[in-house]
Amino acid sequence: MSLSKRYDPKVVEPKWIKKWEQEGTYKFNPKSKKPIYSVDTPPPTVSGRMHMGHASSYTQQDVIVRYKRMKGYEVFYPFGTDDNGLATERLVEKLNNVKGSKMDRNEFIKLCIKTLKEIKPEFIQDWKNIGMSCDFSIMYSTIDDHCRRISQRSFIELYKMGREYQMEAPTIWCPTCETAIAQVELEDKELESEFVNVKFKLEDGSDLIIATTRPEMLPACVAIFAHPDDKRYKKLFGKKAKVPLFNQEVPIIPDEHADPEKGTGIVMCCTFGDQTDIEWYKAHKLPLRIVITKDGFMNENAGKYKGLKIKDARKKIIKDLESKDLITERKKITHTVNVHERCGTEIEILESKQWFIKYLDLKDVFLKLGRKIKWYPEYMRVRYENWIKGLRWDWCISRQRFFGVPFPVWYCKKCGEIKLAEIKDLPVDPLTDKPKTKCKCGSNEFEPEKDVLDTWATSALTPKLAVELMDKSLWDKLYPMDMRPNAHDIITFWLFNTVVKSYLHDKTLPWKEVIISGHMQDPHGRKMSKSKGNVIAPQDVIKKYSVDALRYFVTNVSLGEDYPYKEQELIRGTKLMNKLWNAARFIEMHKEKGNESKETIADKCIINELNKVIKKATKYLDKNDYSNAKKGIINFFWGELADYYIEMIKYRLYGDNDASRNAAIKTLKKVYLDILKMIGIYMPFITEEIYRELYNKNESLHNQLWPKGGKVEKELEDAWALLKDIISKGRQYKLSKQLSQASEIEKAEITGPLEKLEALKEVIKGTLRIKEIVLKEGKELKVNFK
RNA sequence: GGGCCGGUGGUCUAGUUGGUUAUGACGCUGCCCUUACGAGGCAGAGGUCAGCGGUUCGAAUCCGCUCCGGCCCACCA
Numbered sequence: 065m066s067l068s069k070r071y072d073p074k075v076v077e078p079k080w081i082k083k084w085e086q087e088g089t090y091k092f093n094p095k096s097k098k099p100i101y102s103v104d105t106p107p108p109t110v111s112g113r114m115h116m117g118h119a120s121s122y123t124q125q126d127v128i129v130r131y132k133r134m135k136g137y138e139v140f141y142p143f144g145t146d147d148n149g150l151a152t153e154r155l156v157e158k159l160n161n162v163k164g165s166k167m168d169r170n171e172f173i174k175l176c177i178k179t180l181k182e183i184k185p186e187f188i189q190d191w192k193n194i195g196m197s198c199d200f201s202i203m204y205s206t207i208d209d210h211c212r213r214i215s216q217r218s219f220i221e222l223y224k225m226g227r228e229y230q231m232e233a234p235t236i237w238c239p240t241c242e243t244a245i246a247q248v249e250l251e252d253k254e255l256e257s258e259f260v261n262v263k264f265k266l267e268d269g270s271d272l273i274i275a276t277t278r279p280e281m282l283p284a285c286v287a288i289f290a291h292p293d294d295k296r297y298k299k300l301f302g303k304k305a306k307v308p309l310f311n312q313e314v315p316i317i318p319d320e321h322a323d324p325e326k327g328t329g330i331v332m333c334c335t336f337g338d339q340t341d342i343e344w345y346k347a348h349k350l351p352l353r354i355v356i357t358k359d360g361f362m363n364e365n366a367g368k369y370k371g372l373k374i375k376d377a378r379k380k381i382i383k384d385l386e387s388k389d390l391i392t393e394r395k396k397i398t399h400t401v402n403v404h405e406r407c408g409t410e411i412e413i414l415e416s417k418q419w420f421i422k423y424l425d426l427k428d429v430f431l432k433l434g435r436k437i438k439w440y441p442e443y444m445r446v447r448y449e450n451w452i453k454g455l456r457w458d459w460c461i462s463r464q465r466f467f468g469v470p471f472p473v474w475y476c477k478k479c480g481e482i483k484l485a486e487i488k489d490l491p492v493d494p495l496t497d498k499p500k501t502k503c504k505c506g507s508n509e510f511e512p513e514k515d516v517l518d519t520w521a522t523s524a525l526t527p528k529l530a531v532e533l534m535d536k537s538l539w540d541k542l543y544p545m546d547m548r549p550n551a552h553d554i555i556t557f558w559l560f561n562t563v564v565k566s567y568l569h570d571k572t573l574p575w576k577e578v579i580i581s582g583h584m585q586d587p588h589g590r591k592m593s594k595s596k597g598n599v600i601a602p603q604d605v606i607k608k609y610s611v612d613a614l615r616y617f618v619t620n621v622s623l624g625e626d627y628p629y630k631e632q633e634l635i636r637g638t639k640l641m642n643k644l645w646n647a648a649r650f651i652e653m654h655k656e657k658g659n660e661s662k663e664t665i666a667d668k669c670i671i672n673e674l675n676k677v678i679k680k681a682t683k684y685l686d687k688n689d690y691s692n693a694k695k696g697i698i699n700f701f702w703g704e705l706a707d708y709y710i711e712m713i714k715y716r717l718y719g720d721n722d723a724s725r726n727a728a729i730k731t732l733k734k735v736y737l738d739i740l741k742m743i744g745i746y747m748p749f750i751t752e753e754i755y756r757e758l759y760n761k762n763e764s765l766h767n768q769l770w771p772k773g774g775k776v777e778k779e780l781e782d783a784w785a786l787l788k789d790i791i792s793k794g795r796q797y798k799l800s801k802q803l804s805q806a807s808e809i810e811k812a813e814i815t816g817p818l819e820k821l822e823a824l825k826e827v828i829k830g831t832l833r834i835k836e837i838v839l840k841e842g843k844e845l846k847v848n849f850k
Numbered sequence: 851g852g853g854c855c856g857g858u859g860g861u862c863u864a865g866u867u868g869g870u871u872a873u874g875a876c877g878c879u880g881c882c883c884u885u886a887c888g889a890g891g892c893a894g895a896g897g898u899c900a901g902c903g904g905u906u907c908g909a910a911u912c913c914g915c916u917c918c919g920g921c922c923c924a925c926c927a
Contacts, residue, residue, distance in 0.1 A: 332927065451923075552921090626921075641889095706887090804883090
């Protein structure tokens with residue numbers, strides 16, 4: 065076998081994906097004596113196919129992990145999928161053209177499981193296809209029994225610690241998805257709306273004009289607020305006003321949150337129109353008046369508007385107000401509203417019974433924990449801190465969905481007491497399983513909890529989901545884990561929630577360091593999104609270029625940075641592969657003869673330069689800075705080895721001095737091997753192909769040790785610079801005479817540091833094909849050719 | 851409103867514990883059919899390091915202000 069003239073990634077890449085799996089190249093060895101490096105691999109949400117953001121962030125973490133593996137760590141790099149909750153339900157609904165809420169619950173869950181089983185192998189294949197060096201035999205799915213058990217156990221433990229409670233509380237609610245959602249699942253959206261100035265009646269019969277964008281909330285109005293210093297309204301504090309159409313009397317109260325600049329400077333408070341209303345509701349102990357149903361209609365508190373959709377009620381109420389001359393002004397505006405990120409529906413705030421994890425009292429602890437984590441890049445910690453400082457709600461962990469991890473909870477029908485499952489019986493489904501013992505009150509009749517857990521309540525346990533797949537004796541070695549890769553948009557929930565759970569359960573951090581990845585944008589620097597139609601699929605990029613080229617591109621960027629898609633960089637990656645391949649073919653052409661070996665100064669210099677780049681790349685990679693490490697490695701390979709060294713040894717390779725040729729081949733092979741190892745973490749396919757052909761048939765490049773590199777010597781560095789300088793001048797001379805670089809030069813006269821030039825003489829002569837060379841001592845370097 | 855990141859040749863970018871001619875890529879120009887590679891090789895042009903002020907013998911690098919982009923959070927009656 066020898067290397068083909070052209071490298072064909074379409075054949076080579078699938079071949080190695082298969083072989084690595086067969087050979088167990090990336091298998092975690094629990095019996096290994098090496099120090100362990102454990103990674104909390106993000107489980108992608110099964111909600112479609114792998115997109116560019118995945119391809120880039122997973123490649124970035126993979127490069128770091130591959131480096132650690134070569135540094136001699138036993139790498140624990142599992143894989144998981146996050147496949148429950150709303151995102152997965154939506155996918156299943158789309159694929160099967162059904163609606164979960166319109167189906168029998170069990171049928172829907174069965175359909176979810178069936179659909180997942182069908183689509184998952186292909187889904188996971190995309191991750192294998194980008195060359196992820198995970199041990200795919202260590203795999204979890206957040207809906208499987210293993211994960212259900214751990215998630216339910218977490219619930220029970222936290223409940224017993226007094227960290228969980230159930231409460232009727234104002235909850236952010238999505239009327240489309242018909243579930244409570246978390247603060248973090250909200251998104252801003254610019255929407256057209258209308259400011260309506262409505263007449264309220266004061267006790268003396270005069271009008272009070274209040275501006276609102278939500279007149280349909282008038283029946284929910286429970287108070288009116290103005291700023292305490294607002295001269296216009298000061299005299300009204302303590303008085304009452306009558307709500308138009310609905311006629312309830314509400315107090316007028318001063319509060320600093322009322323903005324005199326907005327609308328008419330006086331505002332109605334409804335339970336609940338927005339989050340400020342909740343603050344006021346709590347602060348001023350206002351009565352509760354809910355007018356909206358859980359599926360987005362008006363309820364009986366809205367009187368004759370009952371049964372109308374929210375938006376229809378708004379229109380109807382405006383019409384009625386107008387017909388009674390209760391509107392003084394209508395003004396079109398665009399404003400930002402909170403919508404549910406998954407469906408884009410404007411959220412409502414409703415009172416409902418939910419489960420919460422109590423953690424607001426621990427904000428300071430979480431801030432301190434955040435400072436103990438090593439953040440890459442460091443400035444991302446600020447987002448974590450801002451989030452914690454801004455937290456105002458406990459963590460609502462119940463969702464009124466179907467496909468998720470059920471609460472291991474029943475309620476006694478007789479006394480209402482909560483009945484928890486036993487940990488040894490987990491996982492349970494309270495809808496089909498029954499408690500094993502009676503209630504304290506003696507009753508045997510239970511009502512199951514129908515809600516499911518927020519997916520983040522489960523995925524905040526990923527370190528345990530992965531570690532507990534292994535034998536118990538390993539748990540302490542694997543956890544806390546070494547590294548968590550995390551995209552910057554989910555610092556506030558996945559990362560934060562994992563810290564929360566790890567602290568609550570174990571009083572420890574879940575990992576030592578986190579690496580934060582950015583987003584890939586379209587070529588113009590805009591967000592990629594289906595609605596804009598500017599999505600670039602990694603599968604297509606791989607088809608057109610190759611996995612290695614894609615990996616080359618996405619590792620150009622530093623951690624945490626957003627960056628536009630650039631086709632040019634894929635071409636650049638392809639060119640690099642071409643260059644690597646041809647260098648390998650060049651090496652393959654030349655074989656050593658005999659045992660003698662005689663080095664030149666060029667050999668010593670290139671080894672010295674190699675040592676330099678190893679040192680530099682290692683330093684960068686130890687800081688997880690793969691992009692700068694890569695730049696150094698590639699510049700060395702292309703700019704020093706290919707452009708200079710190889711040209712400097714050709715005269716020896718094609719000459720008849722065996723000892724000199726042997727030394728050149730040996731040096732070239734050594735330098736190239738270390739380059740392969742270093743580039744291998746970025747471009748694992750082409751490097752493996754070359755390594756097996758040129759160096760070692762039976763072992764993987766990716767299980768070799770990272771090059772150590774010897775001492776860097778200043779003298780050799782200077783010699784190399786001088787040598788390159790003279791070679792470059794020779795090239796310029798030939799160019800200026802329009803001569804081929806292969807042509808001979810009759811005579812050269814070089815003035816400079818004589819002793820140093822003497823040492824370089826042979827290499828200069830050979831490389832530039834100079835017949836006669838004269839050296840002279842002088843301060844400045846001067847080169848004359850004839 | 852609070853905060854974070856960035857602004858370096860036409861484009862993207864390295865370099866920030868201050869120190870000789872500011873890194874590399876793409877693009878551009880010219881030359882080379884050189885036995886690894888034309889998706890190549892060799893060479894060249896192109897920069898007041900966003901602006902202003904300060905610290906210093908010396909600033910892309912440190913400090914202050916301003917402008918411009920991007921992002922996060924809060925607000926969004």
